[in-house]
Amino acid sequence: MTPSINNVTSSLNTELDALIIGSGVGGLVTGTQLASKGAKVLVLERYLTPGGSGSSFRREGYTFDVGASMVFGLGKKGYTNLLTRALNDIGEECSTISDPVQLEYHLPDQFRLEVNYQYKDFIACLSNLFPHESKGISQFYNTCWQIFRALDAIPLLSLEDPNYLAKVFLRNPLACLTLARWLPVNVGDVARQYITDERLLKFIDMECYCWSVMPADLTPIINAGMVFSDRHAGGINYPSGGVGTIAEKLATGLQRYGGAIRYKSRVSEIIIKDEKAIGVRLSNNEEIYARVVISNATRWNTFGTLLNKSYIPKTEKTWSKRYKPSPSFVSLHLGVRAEAIPLNTHCHHLLLESWNEMEAEQGTIFVSIPTLLDPSLAPTGRHIIHAFTPSMITGWENLYSSAYFQAKKTSADRLIHRLESIFPGLNKGITNLEIGTPRSHRRFLGRQQGTYGPIPAMRLPGLLPMPLNTTEVERLYCVGDSCFPGQGLNAVAFSGFACADRVGADLNLN
Ligand SMILES: Cc1cc2nc3c(=O)[nH]c(=O)nc-3n(C[C@H](O)[C@H](O)[C@H](O)COP(=O)(O)OP(=O)(O)OC[C@H]3O[C@@H](n4cnc5c(N)ncnc54)[C@H](O)[C@@H]3O)c2cc1C
Known part of the structure; x- marks a missing residue:
């Protein structure tokens, strides 16, 4: 348990209460919760926009979601609607479109099933x-x-x-x-x-x-x-304007509560003094200090890259034996003619032709067509198809220029061919094509191996061994999908609430 640090006098006499490395949804929920408790918060983001895997990007009239698009946590009731709660706590809300079917399964041996909202x-x-x-x-x-x-x-x-x-x-x-x-x-x-x-x-x-x-x-x-x-x-509720709207609104609310967010600010090192985290060094060598440092980067990035090896706690070594990075993805962001999508198609699909291939490299295909819920994401007469399939980075390393380009094309062709079983004639309807690989995920999201997050390396007792937010390094906290309870936008929002609660207790803000 981290001791209360309220009375620790910093020789650096810093003004900031919390420095957050990364503006993923986990980092932003922590930041906004802390700011709403009165903490002075600065979020440092290496990229140009907030949201990480939960962001959107715009290209040629399309708004594509980088990753997440099946959104839990934007419901109206109970306590598990953590995205709604995080937004409301800072005076923001997302207008949403509810999805009547969570997912349509297309499984081996003609096994078809819709997961209807109605239980x-x-x-x-x-x-x-x-x-x-x-x-x-x-x-x-x-x-x-x-x-x-x-x-x-x-x-x-x-x-x-x-x-x-x-x-x-x-x-x-x-x-x-x-x-x-x-x-x-x-x-x-x-x-x-x-x-x-x-x-x-x-x-x-x-x-x-x-x-x-x-x-x-x-x-x-x-x-x-x-x-x-x-x-x-x-239910599953899609945020109007794209999934990135959630992070954009959190960033707006953060600033309204006196917090700040700096883009193009890559943290290269967490500064340790007297065995406590006291600040960070950016890639341009600028140093910034705060009473606590919170990392929204993955655990592999936090303890493998940002922290000097001599400070890596034993608990992290145990963790990295228990958990390994899941595969990353090959992602296709397609713009397609509206006719390519049959009438009455649902937004989310999962395709697998052989049970043995479920966990295989580029085996299972996930599909999302968010324009069926929010047509404003694409030009008139067009739809978006986001299709992605698990892929390890190892097969993509050491491929240069034309070999890399060819490998991307081969993967994309194979995926599109398989998708034709759901969307006959799809290939002819494609007008725009962006192909992402595990290398793109690593590059744009700053995630080790482009991983989706940690998965057990062995059979573990449920969620019990998943680390919470404090670390063995005093004043250093982690938040996001490498923490309890794991991956997903609502899960990292949970991690954000928990982190802000623990930091708030340590800073006497609760
Ligand atoms: C293809 C794909 C599909 C998905 N689909 C769904 C879905 O349908 N539903 C769902 O709920 N979830 C989905 N997810 C999972 C979900 O998007 C993630 O679990 C969640 O967004 C992770 O949030 P995070 O805050 O932990 O981290 P991230 O989103 O990884 O954010 C971390 C942020 O930190 C920044 N950063 C990292 N290192 C540094 C540094 N050194 N300095 C400064 N900034 C740094 C990064 O740029 C990034 O912005 C999907 C993910 C992917 C990749």
Whole structure:
């Protein structure tokens, strides 16, 4: 536990309370929460715009989302709508378009399924496909609801803040005990308790893989409880104007509350003095000091690059044995003629032709067509297709100019060919094509190996080993998808609330 640092007098007499490295949604939620508590906050962002993997970019009349586009956490009720809450806390809100179907699965052997917002419809369709498992299906998803209801019943702050834990336990002991019970459990264990059909278990694997990039045995049930239930509760809501609007509004609110954000400011080193983080050095050698430093970079970047090796704590070495970087992605950002999208198509799709390929290099394809929800993202008569598939950076390293270009083209052609099974004639309808590789993700997002985030390197007890926000280095905190509870915009918002709560306690701001 980090000791209170309120009384530590800095010989540098700094004006800033918190320096945040990175303006991803995790960093921005931390920054805005701290600013709203009265802290003086500066966010340093290496890129030109805020949002990291949750940003958008504009090209030739199109607004493309860099990564995320299936957005949880923008609902109106409960406590799990953390993006809505983060925005409201600083006087901002996003207008949204609700998505009636979270996802349409296109799986091997003609296995088609829509995940409807209406829970009953989803369960009825799945039970129709597996009538002999209908009881097990209900029991499995009911367990997820139990977890979601517990999460949604309590304010979600820092598990490292004893005051919060005491208050929340007194207020709702049952919810706390429910969450504690499921914390060390993975989805596979629960699924096999109720379901025996191998094909259905493969589907549960895919239900997990499509957001955790892990099969059910390695996916914590707490996260599944959130995803599998909230899609039928708060729902999937697309922010009008593109996903990047969320980060842009957080950045606006941050400034309204006296915080500041500097772009094109790459942090090259976290400065340590007397074994405490006291500031950062930028790539232009400028030094900035603050009472605390919060890193929104991945853990591999934070402890592998930004911190001098002699300060790397033992706990981080243990962490890097337990977790490894997930693959990055090959991404296609397509502008297509409207006719290329059949009538009544849904926004999100997942395509896999062979179960053995689920985790394979460029196996599963994720598809998003956000213009079906917000046509203003593309010129009239056009749609956007964002298709991406997991890919390791190793296959892309050491490819220079024409070889790299050719590898990109080969990947893109293969993806487009496969997508024609959902969108016949797609190839002919393409008017714009941007191809991103793991190298693009590394370059533009500053993420080691372009990774989507940490995944277990071995079977772990659910979410239990996932690190929280404090680190073994005094006054250095981490936030974002390398922290509890992991990847996803709403998950990193949770991490941001928790980080601000813990830092707020340490700075006596709560
Ligand atoms: C292709 C793809 C699809 C996805 N789809 C979804 C989805 O549908 N739904 C969903 O909820 N989630 C999705 N995600 C995941 C989600 O986008 C991420 O988990 C989340 O945005 C991560 O936020 P973060 O704050 O942890 O970090 P990041 O978004 O990585 O932000 C970190 C920021 O820090 C900056 N930075 C890094 N190092 C430095 C430095 N040294 N100095 C200054 N700045 C620095 C970076 O430039 C970046 O802006 C997707 C991700 C990808 C890549």
